[in-house]
Amino acid sequence: MIHNNAKILTVSTKGGVGKSTIAIQLIAPALFxxxxxKSISFYECDDENSDSLSYGASRLVNRNLVRVxxxxxxxxxxxxxxxxxxxxxxxxxxxxTTLVLEALDSSGAIHFVDLAIIPMLDGEQDGLxxxxxxxxxxxxxxELPILFVLNRVKDIRYVEHQFDNYFGDIRGVFQNIxxxxxxxxxxxxxxxxxxSESDMIKYSRRFGLTVYEIATQERDFISRLKNDxxxxxxxxxxxxxxxxxxxxxxxxxxxxxxxxxAINIIHSILRREA
Numbered sequence: 001m002i003h004n005n006a007k008i009l010t011v012s013t014k015g016g017v018g019k020s021t022i023a024i025q026l027i028a029p030a031l032f033x034x035x036x037x038k039s040i041s042f043y044e045c046d047d048e049n050s051d052s053l054s055y056g057a058s059r060l061v062n063r064n065l066v067r068v069x070x071x072x073x074x075x076x077x078x079x080x081x082x083x084x085x086x087x088x089x090x091x092x093x094x095x096x097t098t099l100v101l102e103a104l105d106s107s108g109a110i111h112f113v114d115l116a117i118i119p120m121l122d123g124e125q126d127g128l129x130x131x132x133x134x135x136x137x138x139x140x141x142x143e144l145p146i147l148f149v150l151n152r153v154k155d156i157r158y159v160e161h162q163f164d165n166y167f168g169d170i171r172g173v174f175q176n177i178x179x180x181x182x183x184x185x186x187x188x189x190x191x192x193x194x195x196s197e198s199d200m201i202k203y204s205r206r207f208g209l210t211v212y213e214i215a216t217q218e219r220d221f222i223s224r225l226k227n228d229x230x231x232x233x234x235x236x237x238x239x240x241x242x243x244x245x246x247x248x249x250x251x252x253x254x255x256x257x258x259x260x261x262a263i264n265i266i267h268s269i270l271r272r273e274a
Contacts, residue, residue, distance in 0.1 A: 003034040003086065003270055004035065004084060004085065004086060005085065005086065006034060006086045006115075007081055007087050007113050007115075008027050008030075008031065008087070008088050008089070008114060008116075008117060008266070009091060009116045009117065010022055010088070010089070010090050010116075010117045010119060011097060011100075011101070011116060011117070012093060012120065012129060012133055013093055013097045013098075013129045013133055014093055014120075014125065014126060014129040014130075015093040015094060016121075017093075017119045017121050017126060017129075018119050018121070018151040018152065019090060019091070019092075019119050020090050022117065022119045022149050022151060023088050023090035024055055024058070024061070024210060025210055025211055025212070025259070026259060026262055026266075027088045028040060028058075028061050028210065028212075029060060029210060029212035029259065029263060030262075030267065031086040031087070031088060032061075032212070033267075034270070039060060039061060039062050040061055040085065040086040040087065040088060041062055042061035042062060042063050042088050042090070043065075043066050043080055043088070043089045043090065044063065044065050044092070045066040045068055045089060045090065045091045045096060046068065046090070046091070046093075046096050047068045047069055047092070048092060048096070054205050054208070055205065055208055055209065055210060056208045057207065057208030057209050058209055058210055060210055061088070066080075068092065068095075068100060069099065073099065073100070073103040077089075077100070077103050077104055077109045078107045078108070080109075081109045082112070097133070101137075101140065104140070105140045110137075110140050110141050111141060113144060114145065114269075115145045115146075115147060115266065115270065115273070116137050116144055116145070116146050116147070117146075117147050117149055118130050118133050118134060118146065118147070119149040119151045120148060120150065120151065120165075120166070121151055122150075122152075122162050122163050122164075122165060123165065124165055124178060126165060127165030127166060127178055127179065127180055128178060130148065130166075131183055134146060138185070145272075146188055147191050147193065147265070148180070148191060148192040149193055149194075150166060150193070150194045152195070152196075153194045153196045153197060154196075154197055156196055159194045165179060165180065166179065166180045166181060166192065167181055168182060193261075193262040193265055195258060195259075196257075198254050198258070199250075200250050200251050200254050203247050204247070204251065207247075211255060211259065212255060212259065214247060214248055214251040215251040216255070219244075219248070221241045221244050221248065222245060
């Protein structure tokens, strides 16, 4: 499927829930695949943090920083939405969330968004903040597709136990007054994906690349490791090659088992909206 004009937001009022990680590690590869290998536009709307700069070696995205505390924000966001290219907009937390959502609403740019993604962790406040963002988006545009991302899942088999702030208490012990599924529209309850926790996210960032890129690269570290005299000549280099081989193998597994199922869900939503 070729899609050249998809616009995806990642947004949460709460800091530290992995918005930028989800944007660069999940949304960017999803849009990159739709672009058939062409770099996508990536806008970071945050005056305080520039997390995407950690992925300086990545070829998936053309990174841009958007000033949030400026009277030109409405015009800039509308211009971004009107550009015909696959685009990820990563909105910072706290004050940045409020300013950007207000600008999207007042400019009408929200009506060009194809999908809004709300990342969240498993704490009670995470659920309350995610529900607050959901309600803001629904008030701005009732038909907007919204997808929750349950981030840093410890064990996918027990995701309902860990994220009872989303599913409600399946143990039957606590009241579900704060669970998201009891306060969102019926059509949105199943709109979630679970992203397992992995050290590969951390290691890929240190290499300046995404997990997707490390997993899909064509590099033979073992042949280089086995070169005559390599190990004896430079033990440090040998250890680095061995570690790169390990990371590449684990990234491939993470891409297959965690990221690709999530990417396929994003593609399915975009197909429905096309």
